[in-house]
Amino acid sequence: MANEISIEYGEFEDWRGKKADPTKHGGVRASSIACVVEVLENMVFLSNATNFVTYFLKSMHYPAAESANMVTNFMGTSFLLTILGGFISDSFVTKFKTFIIFCTLELLGLILLTIQAQDSRLQPAINNKPSRSQEAILYTGLYAIAAGVGGVKAALPAHGADQLDHSNQRLISSFFNWFFFSVCFGGLIASTVMIWIEENLGWNWSFKISVVTLSVALCIFSMGFPIYRYKRPGGSPLTRIYKVLASAIGNRKVSLSEAENIEIFGNRNHDKSRFLNRALIGDTVTANEVEETKTFLGLLPIFASTIMMNCCLAQLMTFSVQQGNIMNRSLNNFKIPAQSLSVFPLMIMLASIPLYEYLVRLFRIKNNLPSKFNMFQPLRRIGLGLALASGSMAAAATVEAKRREAANNNVILSVFWLGWQYLLLGISDMLTLGGMLEFFYSEAPDSMRSISTALSWISTSMGYFISSALVTISNSVSGHFGKEWLGGNDLNHSRLDLFYTLLCILNFLNLLNYIFWAKRY
Template sequence: MIMENEDYEDWRGRKADTSKHGGVIAAGFTCVVEVLENVVFLSNAINFVAYFMKSMHYPAAEAANMVTNFMGTSFLLTIFGGFISDSYLTRFKTFIFFCILELLGLILLAVQAQYSKLQPKFNERPSKSQAVFLYFGLYAMAAGVGGIKAALPAHGGDQLDHGNQRHISAYFNWYFFSLCTGGLISSTVMVWIQDNEGWKLNFNISIGTLSLALCIFTAGFPIYRLKRPGGSPITRIYKVFASAIRNRKFSPPPKTDILGESSSARTTRGKLRFLNKALMDEKITTAEVEETRTFLWLLPIFASTILMNCCLAQLQTFTVEQGNMMNRKVKNFMIPTQSLTMFPLIIMLASIPLYEHFARIIGAKQRTSGISNWLRPLKRIGIGLALASVSMAAAAVVEVKRRKEAVNNGAEISVFWLAWQYLLLGVADMLTLGGMLEFFYSEAPDSMRSMSTALSWCSTAMGYFISSVLVTIANSISGAFGRKWLAGHGLNHGRLDLFYALLCVLNFLNLLNYIFWAKRY
């Protein structure tokens, strides 16, 4: 595939010049910005539960649900941000708009944290006006996060030559590295600030950090190449579906070749043939049918990754609860509970340079700008899904050991026993999420890259929501047979090991489902 220069413009709206616009440096701006943006998002998300409980006086269960809803909404709104980016604004303008929106939300939260009149009295719930102020700031921030995470990775990918898949792959790996770097800073430095200096300083630092990210991103405008928005893809998909249904009784016209069609379109041309009946309508073009077909064929891959994110949800819920009941002392230092998430982040940060080194060795041996079959996104996602199943098996074994020592001997085993599930899930996340970002960007129709990339984040959100559903179902079924696996009176009285075993089996079955669809892509 050649670079589609006719679809790109510079900041003045003129045709982009490949000698002046785009390239590795322009893509690198997005990686730096992602570090800062993710520091802001995760540092607040990690400790919102404590803030809602201690400052806003919400009950623990309600505070936990508020955080879950905030994170799920943030990730689900990436679809909306991607739609705006693909349809009406360039990804550059989309980032600026949603970054300002997130800043607005942070400022409102900071103002509320600064002034006692905007906070409830001791042991009282917030008044309606205080709750409205809180929720307005919280969900303005969530909407901003959704737009940023949809537009930013796609904007970075737009800066590179789409004919060199190895460069695209390397970019998304280092983008994921930046994501993890921001997470590591959040779970260490920012957690310490929140615990020792309070929420007022935390919000002020978050505002300054996000403002810096906005300034850095904007500073690159002279060298960016900007993808022109192509109108609403949802409208085009609806038109194709409506036309195909209207003409379902007619034979479709002969297949027409498309000059310069993408590799993803050529891959899916023989699939979902019923859409060809939309071509009976003279207002529907072959390109629109192929765009619809390509996007729809991405959805089974997307659906196959959701269950893996249920496993990741455990790292912020039950795994943290396990850590609280284990020995967290390292000499005279007690590891903070919120900082347990640093373990998978460190593993992911270490795995990405190793992966890139391995990829360069293979590329050098092949002497090609392409990538090895084993490094292609679909293979990487598959390996990640397999490791997710293995990680849950390891987690079940560790929980059996922890519970046995706690119940029989009253002893606490070292928190570093959790390293097995952190290691396996960390590598699985690096392969799966990194592979998804690259796959959905590279295979998506040119006019839907932001929306398609957003599918990666939607998979994360749906994984968190489904995790809660699985807990409810597991408790209902196990309770009918005598004792709930995940009762509310402590892990030592439950059977978290059986829940982990259930996730292991479900993820293995999901892997088989993924292989079915991946082989047919």
């Protein structure tokens, strides 16, 4: 039975439901479509994330603090809902259909907000908050987009990787490198072209362009259907995990030696989860389901260890932008928009990915290594990224202390001083997120690749939420000892440097925690 399940999960089909032909279906050409689509989709997502603040303030007349929280909640929810998209993709429909469904949902949400933005009757009067019906339209469109983004980001990278030969880990690694390149390239367009459009032509143009761009992305992805290969969903993996856990707990009084007399399917027996072998007592659970559960549970400590890095990443969209707004942003006769500061790390990341691919290829050829050679294993790549996250917060604390001291002496520092924290955290994000996508996809049970890939985005979501919680806790604790670190609206009278120092220490401790779990994996 277990062998039959494994074979079923491993088979790929063409769009007619017949066995996929390796010469006609899948391959680099099919997977590259996912990268092209991700450029357009991420451009739409990030440009709207920056556009929403202006829209909520100027058109919907929400207070500044409430507008900022609405955007933070939107982004956090978008990434969190990747678990829903991953679950549907692994359980009920193919990754192709999951993308089509959720991308269409995101497009419908965008169209609804575009209509509201163009019709003054659907907006509140000046200095008035929206009515209930206006809020209903706003939140329906907003969270339709969030749900759509969640499904798209869960299904798209897994669908792209499914097109490749899984025995060639170097090819899988290369795909995720270029997929991350696409994420960054979409972010670069959002941080330059879209911000220029918003500032010079008006934020309402952003909605119109987003609708057209996402429609093009949906069409491009759909046109590839004849050359894709598809994997049939294997039913709810969460149900199987629950069944294994329930059976293991129910048989907890049975000795492990008795349970392990039953032949274990496969060659991956995670000793650290041996207690799950008790689930094999009886006929309700297969050995394949036990191994699937062990493998997925083994990913969770690595996932949890990456959340704190994303907490640092959240600062680039909040406090770093506030710092930039009160620093000297002039470059000759051009004034750099504070929201465009992320251009610098994005450009570094975009350059580093093809450079990395070139160096790996050069090293492989020079040393006569096989084409499957992979220079950096994902766990080492993630670890390096987490180390750089701690270093970025140390740099951020140092720069903020210097900026604050200069401001007290009526000197305004150049915004380029922020380049250190943007650069280090940008490279950290490249290493960590790229490594996570590859690691969770490659190590995941065959029937749980979408859910496991979604863990990378859920880590980002939880990082945003924990960032908000840390700000609240820091203010509460520091307020008891005199003055809140981040109280008020003037950073010159706040202690953002101490908050960055706290993040540096927490990230260093988190790095030690990660090393512990990575060595045990």
